[in-house]
Amino acid sequence: MMDSPKRIPIFVLRLIALGAAVTAAILMFSAHDTAHVFNMTFEAKYTNSPTFKYFLIINAVASVYSLLVLCCPTNTSMARFLLVMDLIILLLLDSAISSNVAIGQVGRNGNSHAGWLPICNQVPKFCKQTTAAVIGGFVASLSYLFIVLCSFHNEVNLLPPKD
Amino acid sequence: MMDSPKRIPIFVLRLIALGAAVTAAILMFSAHDTAHVFNMTFEAKYTNSPTFKYFLIINAVASVYSLLVLCCPTNTSMARFLLVMDLIILLLLDSAISSNVAIGQVGRNGNSHAGWLPICNQVPKFCKQTTAAVIGGFVASLSYLFIVLCSFHNEVNLLPPKD
Numbered sequence: 001m002m003d004s005p006k007r008i009p010i011f012v013l014r015l016i017a018l019g020a021a022v023t024a025a026i027l028m029f030s031a032h033d034t035a036h037v038f039n040m041t042f043e044a045k046y047t048n049s050p051t052f053k054y055f056l057i058i059n060a061v062a063s064v065y066s067l068l069v070l071c072c073p074t075n076t077s078m079a080r081f082l083l084v085m086d087l088i089i090l091l092l093l094d095s096a097i098s099s100n101v102a103i104g105q106v107g108r109n110g111n112s113h114a115g116w117l118p119i120c121n122q123v124p125k126f127c128k129q130t131t132a133a134v135i136g137g138f139v140a141s142l143s144y145l146f147i148v149l150c151s152f153h154n155e156v157n158l159l160p161p162k163d
Numbered sequence: 164m165m166d167s168p169k170r171i172p173i174f175v176l177r178l179i180a181l182g183a184a185v186t187a188a189i190l191m192f193s194a195h196d197t198a199h200v201f202n203m204t205f206e207a208k209y210t211n212s213p214t215f216k217y218f219l220i221i222n223a224v225a226s227v228y229s230l231l232v233l234c235c236p237t238n239t240s241m242a243r244f245l246l247v248m249d250l251i252i253l254l255l256l257d258s259a260i261s262s263n264v265a266i267g268q269v270g271r272n273g274n275s276h277a278g279w280l281p282i283c284n285q286v287p288k289f290c291k292q293t294t295a296a297v298i299g300g301f302v303a304s305l306s307y308l309f310i311v312l313c314s315f316h317n318e319v320n321l322l323p324p325k326d
Contacts, residue, residue, distance in 0.1 A: 048276035051265045080319070084312070091308070094254050095261035102214045102262035106269070107277070113211035114270070116279040145254070149247070155319055156243070 010150050011070070017143035018066035021093075024136030025059035028052060031133065033126035044119070044126035051103045052130065058096040059137055062089050062144075083151045090148055093141035100134050173313050174233070180306035181229035184256075187299030188222035191215060194296065196289035198282075207282070207289035214266045215293065221259035222300055225252050225307075246314045253311055256304035263297050 028046050035042045046052040065085070074082060107127060110118035120127035191209050198205045209215040228248070237245060270290060273281035283290035 098258035098261040099265035102265045
């Protein structure tokens with residue numbers, strides 16, 4: 001069975017990941033701003049883009065998964081399964097952050113070649129809050145990277161050396 | 164030392180990853196189309212967006228890395244280092260694909276909330292080629308996912324069982 005001291009860093013990392021993913025999901029869900037341009041009202045919220053929806057879903061999934069792993073008792077036989085699951089969550093978080101950074105970059109700077117104007121000067125509150133959400137997602141992602149590396153290290157180093 | 168039969172699937176996966184990443188990089192680099200709108204000429208190429216440039220760089224890095232690992236002799240002591248490097252390449256590819264899918268989705272469908280018009284109907288050749296590049300990147304990414312899983316499996320299962 002895995003030694004408890006070896007589990008402590010992973011437990012702490014899972015707690016950080018849970019906090020960061022929950023924060024990211026709440027920030028994205030509640031991000032909201034309104035702009036008035038030429039007598040028209042423009043409302044910015046997460047439902048405006050599939051990329052924001054994807055980010056919210058992935059962070060919600062990561063939150064539920066982190067909570068389940070923290071609350072449910074796990075044994076050594078599950079360690080390899082959890083490592084694969086952690087890797088999948090890491091990839092999903094990585095993907096959600098990257099797609100949001102790409103859209104956020106267009107929102108902030110626009111793209112003159114495509115004729116896409118920047119919108120962050122019109123809805124600064126929304127942009128700031130989604131940026132904070134992406135930072136939260138990044139912290140969760142980084143925690144999962146360390147969880148995967150720690151789990152791999154534990155899984156290999158708990159066994160007798162090869163030579 | 165790692166048994167040769169255990170190395171064959173990883174060798175094949177690295178070959179697939181190399182081919183897919185090189186193809187993706189070439190397709191993105193050579194993607195080009197021109198549209199004429201209101202007497203103005205619009206030229207679509209990878210330099211138009213930092214996301215396309217990022218995709219090209221990451222696939223070039225993945226290609227060089229795959230080539231180096233395939234050509235240079237590796238031993239068991241390097242297996243864990245390679246596993247971490249493979250994981251980093253997988254995360255970079257995942258990130259490059261996701262950001263390009265997000266931008267591609269806006270290019271194809273636009274975003275009425277942000278006032279971003281779709282551009283793929285004006286530069287269809289460019290959109291098709293970048294889509295093909297993203298599929299190439301996805302194949303490379305999938306290969307790296309299996310490389311990481313196989314390497315982890317080999318690394319753990321070559322050692323005596325715990326119980």
